[in-house]
Amino acid sequence: MKEEVSVxxxxxxxxxxxxxxxxxxxxxxxxxxxxxxxxxxxxxxIIAVFCYAPMYGIVIAFKDYNVIQGIGGSPWADxxxxxxxxxxxxxxxxxxxxxxxxxxxxxLLVFPLPIxxxxxxxxxxxxxxxxxxxxxxxxxxxxxxxxxxxxxxxFLEYTQDRVGIINRMIMLFGLEPVKFMxxxxxxxxxxxxxxxxxxxxxxxxxxxxxxxxxxxxxxEAAEIDGASRLxxxxxxxxxxLLPIVSITLIMNLGNMLNVGFEKVLLMQxxxxxxxSNIISTYVYxxxxxxxxxxxxxxxxxxxxxxxxxxxLLLGANFTAKKLxxxxxx
Amino acid sequence: MKRxxxxxxAFQIVVYVLxxxxxxxxxxxxxxxxxxxFSSPEAVYYGQVTFFIKDYGTSSSCARS
Numbered sequence: 001m002k003e004e005v006s007v008x009x010x011x012x013x014x015x016x017x018x019x020x021x022x023x024x025x026x027x028x029x030x031x032x033x034x035x036x037x038x039x040x041x042x043x044x045x046i047i048a049v050f051c052y053a054p055m056y057g058i059v060i061a062f063k064d065y066n067v068i069q070g071i072g073g074s075p076w077a078d079x080x081x082x083x084x085x086x087x088x089x090x091x092x093x094x095x096x097x098x099x100x101x102x103x104x105x106x107x108l109l110v111f112p113l114p115i116x117x118x119x120x121x122x123x124x125x126x127x128x129x130x131x132x133x134x135x136x137x138x139x140x141x142x143x144x145x146x147x148x149x150x151x152x153x154x155f156l157e158y159t160q161d162r163v164g165i166i167n168r169m170i171m172l173f174g175l176e177p178v179k180f181m182x183x184x185x186x187x188x189x190x191x192x193x194x195x196x197x198x199x200x201x202x203x204x205x206x207x208x209x210x211x212x213x214x215x216x217x218x219x220e221a222a223e224i225d226g227a228s229r230l231x232x233x234x235x236x237x238x239x240x241l242l243p244i245v246s247i248t249l250i251m252n253l254g255n256m257l258n259v260g261f262e263k264v265l266l267m268q269x270x271x272x273x274x275x276s277n278i279i280s281t282y283v284y285x286x287x288x289x290x291x292x293x294x295x296x297x298x299x300x301x302x303x304x305x306x307x308x309x310x311x312l313l314l315g316a317n318f319t320a321k322k323l324x325x326x327x328x329x
Numbered sequence: 330m331k332r333x334x335x336x337x338x339a340f341q342i343v344v345y346v347l348x349x350x351x352x353x354x355x356x357x358x359x360x361x362x363x364x365x366x367f368s369s370p371e372a373v374y375y376g377q378v379t380f381f382i383k384d385y386g387t388s389s390s391c392a393r394s
Contacts, residue, residue: 117351123344133348136355143359151362163376165361197354229337 061300083300092277100278103264104256106192111252115245117200118207119237123229134208137201149266152194156180182271191267191276195260206248207241214240246320250327254313257305279305 030037056071061083063074077083087093117137124130140148157164158177167177180186218236227235261280268276279301287298321327360380365373369384377383 120344120347120351123341124348125341129348133352136352139359140355151358154362154365155358162374165379168376197358200351201355228334229340 058299058303060296061303063296065296065299077296083297084304086297087301087304092282095274096277096279096282099275100257100259100280102275103188103191103259103278106188107195107259108252108256110192110196111249113196114200114203115207115241118204118211118241119233121204121208122211122237123233134201137204139201140198141202143198145263146266148194148198149263152190152267153181156190179271181267181269184272184275187267187272187275191264195263206244210241210244211237246327250313250316250320253316254309256312257309 060071060074062077062080063071064077065071065074069075079085090096121130121134124133143151153164155164155166158167158179163171163177166180171177178186180190214236219232222232222236257279259278259280261278261284264276264278265281265284268281283298283301283305286294286301317327357380361378364378364380364382367382367385368378369386372378372383
């Protein structure tokens, strides 16, 4: 990351010092910074080998792939977009799209929580207490996904002979127990809130770091002006966080359709299928999870998914640029 | 330490209450799962474990078998 930045800075500088971008002078600028380009080379190689080379496989989205004939030998799909039209006319299509979007919208809804948590941490004046709270908040992050999902099941279950701790509490208040894991309406919330429990501390790290980078003279000036602590948060901390917030928001928007596939698959039960059937689990269901493995269909769905994600990312970036915030591109 | 105004003092109290609440939320499920893991199967089955280990034993199954 750093190398790339410095390479960019260097190349910008050298292009400034060298007026007229003739081929020879450009070459000389490259030659002058060859060490920096060399440093960037491993990263580029990794991207080329692991991100761009496998993209060749996308071709099977336009073919009737079968394992025997292989990627190259399989016949092309009859109308070339056959698998795409098949997906769009799938009876589950709108449901899946809506489920996927709903999950990510719910995730966006809780997006400010790590920011608030970072602000809260920043307000703890005793340093040892602050570090203790931070470490406690990181603890859930290190639980593996499978364990945390099975914890969800344990806490929320309500069956004939087993009542989870949450339902026991609900019954303690004399309310009707809820079958959380078997209800389609609760699914997005369980998904989002359990994710938030796991990630709150971890995701707040960047914000905490950004808060420590704020110029302390601003606080002193605010103190002299007689600002209360809420005022200081509002006028110093939050504006200081905005650039990072806008970058993470753009990144999250780009990932909107790629909501955590493993977790949704793990949390899926027959009874909450109506709201837990999302595009990525459907791809799994159609390709690896079924007896008849429709690889071409699965790839077509995946490609479709990625194109929409790309459009969302670029849209978010464009909006941020128009609003004058930080952008990633 | 400087003298705080009344508002700032109240703010500080709110901060600490929130932090304590969050710590409970973070830690309780972890401790609960640990207690479940080390309690006897009967205690787990009848829902007697709420916080501490009940009838210590390492042969127990987890609540969700």
